[in-house]
Amino acid sequence: MKRIFSGIKPTGHLTLGNYLGALRRWVEVDQHQADALFSVVDLHALTVEHDPARVRRLSRQAATLMLAAGLDPDLCTVFVQSHVDEHARLSYILECTATDGELRRMIQYKEKSVRARAAGQSVRLSLLTYPALMAADILAYQADEVPVGEDQTQHVELTRDLAVRFNQRYGHTFNVPRATPPPVAARVMDLQDPTSKMGKSHESGAGIVYLLDEADVVRKKIMRAVTDSGHDVEYDPESRPGVANLLEILSACSGRNPKELAGAYESYGALKKDTAEAVLEVLRPIRERHAELAADPGHVDAVLRKGAERARGMARPTVDAAYRAIGL
Numbered sequence: 513m514k515r516i517f518s519g520i521k522p523t524g525h526l527t528l529g530n531y532l533g534a535l536r537r538w539v540e541v542d543q544h545q546a547d548a549l550f551s552v553v554d555l556h557a558l559t560v561e562h563d564p565a566r567v568r569r570l571s572r573q574a575a576t577l578m579l580a581a582g583l584d585p586d587l588c589t590v591f592v593q594s595h596v597d598e599h600a601r602l603s604y605i606l607e608c609t610a611t612d613g614e615l616r617r618m619i620q621y622k623e624k625s626v627r628a629r630a631a632g633q634s635v636r637l638s639l640l641t642y643p644a645l646m647a648a649d650i651l652a653y654q655a656d657e658v659p660v661g662e663d664q665t666q667h668v669e670l671t672r673d674l675a676v677r678f679n680q681r682y683g684h685t686f687n688v689p690r691a692t693p694p695p696v697a698a699r700v701m702d703l704q705d706p707t708s709k710m711g712k713s714h715e716s717g718a719g720i721v722y723l724l725d726e727a728d729v730v731r732k733k734i735m736r737a738v739t740d741s742g743h744d745v746e747y748d749p750e751s752r753p754g755v756a757n758l759l760e761i762l763s764a765c766s767g768r769n770p771k772e773l774a775g776a777y778e779s780y781g782a783l784k785k786d787t788a789e790a791v792l793e794v795l796r797p798i799r800e801r802h803a804e805l806a807a808d809p810g811h812v813d814a815v816l817r818k819g820a821e822r823a824r825g826m827a828r829p830t831v832d833a834a835y836r837a838i839g840l
């Protein structure tokens with residue numbers, strides 16, 4: 513059976529982008545077709561300025577939402593990254609496999625380091641080495657596939673390079689994984705700035721639909737989405753990114769093709785209204801299940817404990833083998 517690994521960073525509240533671009537496929541496809549591991553990757557939340565209590569709270573909320581969205585602990589392994597020491601152990605070995613040039617070329621590093629410096633913050637070294645930790649997350653489990661949005665494919669490419677290099681130099685140790693971006697909603701864009709992705713760590717939440725937003729907040733955000741000065745509803749991601757983003761969101765929520773959908777609307781207002789209702793339809797059951805699970809923290813704890821034990825048992829032989837292979 514193929515092995516799948518993917519994760520979510522607890523750097524903010526989970527967004528519609530996280531759900532449509534990642535979580536939904538984990539639930540609907542991956543957990544049924546593979547031996548799948550899904551992790552709240554909390555070590556990755558420490559690469560930028562953070563508040564310890566907030567990271568802890570958001571980790572828990574992310575795990576609860578993953579279960580609320582439909583991950584079933586009987587079908588897959590759900591765990592928190594820092595509960596399994598093997599990630600940090602293997603990360604160091606992969607830092608010793610990567611070069612600084614390779615890491616400095618990563619788009620996310622470039623963007624985030626520029627942003628941090630502009631805000632007068634120093635750049636943590638871990639922001640640069642983050643892709644080595646992500647490679648460790650994936651390689652420790654001998655994953656075959658990594659279902660991620662387009663924003664993460666460059667990191668998976670690096671993971672492949674590191675696996676191949678390590679295997680060539682020290683003997684075959686790691687399976688070489690591949691990224692599997694979702695066929696639709698690979699990149700849900702910010703409603704206020706449709707040229708940048710809807711990311712949970714962004715400062716302003718006005719263009720971001722959070723999975724736990726109240727219904728009227730979701731409606732307001734979508735109705736106020738930036739479009740353009742035209743009137744015709746056309747699917748043209750290049751020159752009309754705002755409208756294309758709404759069409760893609762509606763498409764992802766309704767299963768209909770964005771081009772076909774474009775033909776069915778005469779005004780932006782009607783498109784926004786239907787998009788908001790379609791999004792709410794998708795979010796409603798998740799919100800309801802989240803409320804039930806949040807009221808039963810013992811259950812979530814037990815799932816995460818069992819998940820970490822299983823993950824540890826899977827990762828340890830590979831990480832031990834990597835240590836031996838590299839000469840330790």
Ligand code: ADP
Pocket residue numbers: 518519520521522523527529530531532533534535659660661662663664697698699700701709710711712713
């Ligand atoms: P974020 O950028 O929200 O912090 P993470 O790095 O935690 O997201 O990524 C979790 C998963 O969600 C990844 O597979 C990522 O590709 C996906 N994802 C995040 N934002 C979006 C988006 N706007 N559109 C599509 N997929 C996304």
